[in-house]
Amino acid sequence: MDAEIFDHIWKKIEKSDRILLCCHPNPDFDSMGSVLAMTLVLEKLGKKVTAITGDDQLPANAGWLPAVEKIKIQKFKNTDLSQQDLFISV
Numbered sequence: 001m002d003a004e005i006f007d008h009i010w011k012k013i014e015k016s017d018r019i020l021l022c023c024h025p026n027p028d029f030d031s032m033g034s035v036l037a038m039t040l041v042l043e044k045l046g047k048k049v050t051a052i053t054g055d056d057q058l059p060a061n062a063g064w065l066p067a068v069e070k071i072k073i074q075k076f077k078n079t080d081l082s083q084q085d086l087f088i089s090v
Contacts, residue, residue, distance in 0.1 A: 012086055013042070013086065015085070016086035017048060017085055018049075018050070018083060018084050018085045018086075019048070019049050019050070019084065019087075020050050020079065020086070020087045020088070021042075021050070021051040021052070021088050022035070022052050022053075022054045022087070022088070022089045023053050023054050024054070024089065024090065025054060025055060026056050027058060029062070029065070032062060032065055032068065035051050035090045036065060036067050036070060036071065038090060040067065049070075050072065050079075050083075050084070052071065052072050052074040052079060053071055054074075054075065055077075057073060
């Protein structure tokens with residue numbers, strides 16, 4: 001990744017207090033794991049993070065993932081974006 005792009009993204013994250021993360025459609029373990037890892041990192045940085053499934057459910061066998069309860073079963077269209085500073089789709 002170009003350093004300039006990384007710096008731009010990092011500055012957006014630094015300036016944001018409330019960040020919405022969303023799994024990709026039909027989330028698999030890669031998507032869920034990425035959302036969970038990003039959630040934990042952002043929370044360590046003091047950010048208020050909302051992680052959602054998006055328009056699909058999590059797989060039935062996702063319960064073993066650490067902190068999977070942090071991902072809300074919520075459609076993107078039902079999310080109040082006015083309560084967020086930044087949206088990241090993983």
